[in-house]
Amino acid sequence: MQMAERVLAVEVELDRLTKHFGITAAVRGLSLSVGRGEFFTLLGPSGCGKTTTLRIVAGLVEPDEGRVLFDGKDVTRMPPWDRNLGMVFQNYALWPHMTVFDNVAFGLVERKVPGSEVRRRVREALEKVGLAGMEGRFPSQLSGGQQQRVALARALVVRPGLLLLDEPFSNLDAKLRVQMRSELSRLQRELGITTLYVTHDQEEALVLSDRIAVLDSGRLVQAGSPRELYEDPKEVFVADFLGGANLLPAVVVRAGTGEVEVELSGRRLGVPTDAELATGQAVWLSVRPEHVEVTSDSSGELRATVQATDYLGWTLQAELVLEDGTCLQVRGLDPSAPLRPGQTVGLRIRPERARVFPRRA
């Protein structure tokens, strides 16, 4: 049974996609490839072009330039109804004049699937999303989470080669979001369906994705597994957007291959890097808040003043100010540490976890 349910997942390739709305460029020369059965996320702030990219893949928007390939076949000009897709919209887009059954059956009816099979597959799809017995209800009689599930069932029932999800959980409350997230993850793995997921929520992206593409202003910044992106951001934007790194202004004092030495708040630090940096160049020193060690005796490399502390029970986080006035977040501190606002502390940055990026004036 499980095997029968598995679909013929497609491989998606986006080739130098460009799309302008008026004079603003929504997508600029975007190339990506999504593997068969992969859960791929487009992540970025609003306006970064991720939704437009998704809609280009769906065929709802035609790109100005570039191609969309499904299993190597150019589908750029193919209308959406011929692409065999499942799509979940941010607002679910359930048809209010149809029952749950009719909503889910819609795509099957369009595909001229015989009636008895329609009934069976709709029932199965609804069972899969935990909505068995809700066939006769109208969308307005369902809760937000239930509507979400209907939308998912509707997208999956046609056994699409590609599932597209446009911020599907943004209208749900936090608890439900977490629950739906894991259900989606389970279903996706079960069905082995290629999935393109759009979100601005980094946590969602990290939890769900096989791979993530971070987009900014219509441009692909970096693509890779969640771990790669988090641990080895190639651009300051990724470091900042994913996990919220501390960006500290520093200057290269000694350039080198594989490692540079930078000066931060009067102290020198050796940091590994791939980037070509020259001596005297202004850089951002990117440090994750959990990669900063705080010592109460102010004996570390750097000295800072505690501005505020947040006690979260299992952990403690703090906002510090370096001597040159730069702000810095620290987390993962021992909750029993006796930090008080106004206190002067010492800091140690683990250089192997820090990164440097060129800083433009």
Add this chain to the structure above:
Amino acid sequence: MMRRCQRVLLVLLATWLVPAGALAQAGQVVVLTSFPRELFETYKAAFERANPGWSMVVVSKPTTAGITQLRERAGRPDVDVFWASAVDAFVYLKENNLLERYTPPAELRRGIPDRVAGFPINDPDGYFVGFAVSGYGIMWNTVYMERRRLPEPREWEDLLEPVYFGHIIMSTPARSGTTHLTVETLLQGYGWDRGWRLLVQMAGNMGALTERSFGVPEAVIAGQYGIGIVIDFFGLSAIASGQPVRFVYPKVTSLVPANVGIVRGAPNPEGARRFVNFLLTDEGQKLLFRPEIARLPVRASLYVQAPKGFPNPFRMSPGVRFDANLSAARYQLVTRMFDQVITFRHAELRRAWEAIYAAERAVEEARRRGGDVSRAERLLRQARASARLVPVSEATAMEIAREVDRDPAYRAAKEREWEALARQAYGRAVQLANEAAQAVR
């Protein structure tokens, strides 16, 4: 399935779009008439029964609007027959070359005299045919008269009495052909000057002037007004249907045929002839006796079969021998002047006579007290003269009648002139009457 539905819809649409008459059976006749529903519906049913396969289409318009339509569609008319009371409308149409000559077969003319009360029943030149006779008179609501303790009127002059102030109603000649005939009858019966003075003063007594002639009997029947100036059949049919009304022919009245004529270039000439013939058959003539119609047939021999109390025009001697040519020649002049001096200035005219009556009562009072009323009486005489305006003398009227008829700009200028005259005269009458009242206080 879909395709077939669409085809059926298209056929339905096509049949819908075509007017009923165009899918003609044997044929149709389109009749333009000013007659009330009761009359044309009865005739339509009878005509279609008597002429199987023929249908009669009615275009109902006031006579004047009918003339406008025929004039605007000269040469490409969309109606076949013009059927109305007003004989001068037919004279007008004939002179403007809008009618077709037609003489009905001899056997249908049998028993129809040449004249009624001296007036030719058929057009001597054969352009239109009389099928019924009408006279003009006064109808009143008996309940109303009792309620207001009003005496029953007999003659037109009676209606000038102050006691009737606000209780009389008539229609306007510009939009009702029969009312125009009534007005012409008065103008011809009393002479131009006296006739106008009578009309203007009578209008001062009127409560309202209705849009169409039907409004008059309707208002009298409902008791909104007591007395109406009407064509006879309105009164007779109301009596016949049990309403509390009476009707009288005053001495100065005329008997004039109601007519039918074939429109020049009629699209259905045969239908038109059939219709005209039908009106003159015994069956068509006897329909006139029906209570809801109550008109006087032209076939004199039929009156032995008339309902009880039905007037016989061939035994009456009305005071006026109607001159239809004169009436037609000054049609525009009379109707426009009536509108400007009476219809549209009715409020001012009423105010003038109200003031005069008030002043008269004051003078009467003063006279009883033995006061000097000579100045007041002089002022009152002037007031009454001013409130009985005749804007144009008979001689001038005949001079300008043609111009008024032909030239819209000239007509518009005259209309403004008459309106100004009327406003001024009625305003002055109020002023004089008030002065008279002051003088005896």
Add this chain to the structure above:
Amino acid sequence: MEPQAAAVPAGSATAGRRRPGYEPAHLLLYGLLLAVVGVLVVLPIASVLRGAVVDATGFTVAHVARFFYTPLYLESLRNSVYAGVGATALASLLALPPAFLLGRYRFRGQGLLVTWLTVPLVIPPFVGAIGLNQTLGRAGVLTLLLEDRLGVQFVAAEGLRGVILAHALHYFPFILLTVTAALANVDPSLEEAAQVAGARGLRLLWRVTLPLVAPAYAAGAILVFVRATDDLGTPLILNVKNMLGPQAYFRITTIAREDPDGYAISLVMLLLALGALGLATRLGQRREVATLQTGAQRAGQLLRGWGPWVLLAVSMLVGFAGLLPHLGVVLLSVSRVWSLTYLPTGYTLDHYEEILFRAPQFVLNTLLYSTTAAVLAVAVAVGIAYLQHRGRVPAPGLLDFAATAPIAVPGVVLGVGFLRVFDHWAVPGLGVPLTALWVVFPMLYVARRLPYAVRATSAAMAQVHPTLEEAAAVSGARRWRIFRRVVLPLVLTGAVAAGILVFVTAAVEFSGTVLLISRVEQSPLSYGIYLYAQSPRGRGAAAALGTVAVVLVALGTYVANRIGGRRPTLTW
């Protein structure tokens, strides 16, 4: 429906696709609709304007100028404006006390009172005038009672006063509904702020509450003004001639179709209506600020103290006054003889037999014309709404603007325009002008009621989120299927409700009808009422037809409200 079926589906799926350039199928539909609206709306209005300012010698202002130095026309203008102001003032007087009661207090039977007070909306003013004649006219029940019992001779429903009364009694519920809604929606914090600042009682009412509901009131009031100013049927029934509508009608029908004065009068009527509606729009713009954004209704107060009870008593009186026209019409429709008595002295069903069996064409024609008009109007409106929201065409707003323009055009003016334009359009194959065919009536009704249909359908279309269509496209539905299965069903309830309102308003349209009518066989109900109202044997049959009209309108409004779920917003 046919052209639409062919053209609409083309663009459905491209809803969110914003490729520069236009969709050919949309352009086709756009062109078609532009042609329809152009012929039905733009051409007639333009023709009236042309008739007013162009003659054989070319452009001229002489005709319009003549309007302003012809005392008769000036008097008509004065009377029309007077009737408008009078009707507005009286309607306000009738509407405001119950509006305050309903908007501010909560009590049992409130819904019943609302229904009762909105009943006058179902009787068109010119039908109401017939009924008023029987109750407040010269021989009316109340007039006679007043005279017999109190010795007072006063005729309320006569002449201009009658016109004012007929309109005020018909339209006051309109003001009532808008003001009630506005009062209920006034953000309580605005009043509370004023109370904290020290304003109380009448001062609070005067300085804070009334200004807040004023825009809503102005919208309702100006509508009353416009309708009473440019009406034709009511003055004709009440025998009032010196008003703009009747004067234009007389000039065109009895002087000459090409009479320039008729067009000049029409132009003045048009300008008057435009001016008033422009004013309404300006006043309406201040509106949103004052109302609750959430749409939450404020809790009403209980009836405490004598104030609200007085309001209740006044409201019931208003309710009775509002029923006077209905009472008169229904009684008259079954009366055989009713002459100067309180009630008819003889009863009969003859009048109903007459209009239902002997001369059923009035009712049948009305059903045919109104149904056709409703279907056409909805089809056109759905097309316009679709293009407005989804169309990939140049200037989609143009179509919407042209289609809603007739809202400011008096019926007389549109009727005159129709007469002027379509009398010269020969129908191919039949050799008769278009005005000789019955389709000219549905065409007129479509033109007159298109604004309402377009507004309602457009509102329904705005509710259809583009993603609903995209979801269908992604699910495998092609353009026509998307339109059929998603767009149409979603817009349909709104469109059907709009269609029913078009139906009922078309069923009682008079001003334009009376100008276009030629054959009695083609008369709809409204003209039938006018014909029978002039019957020398009394107005019984007119009243019977009027009763049928009232029943049609009441049923239609009820059904439309059930479907559309909104308060009646009827205007003829």
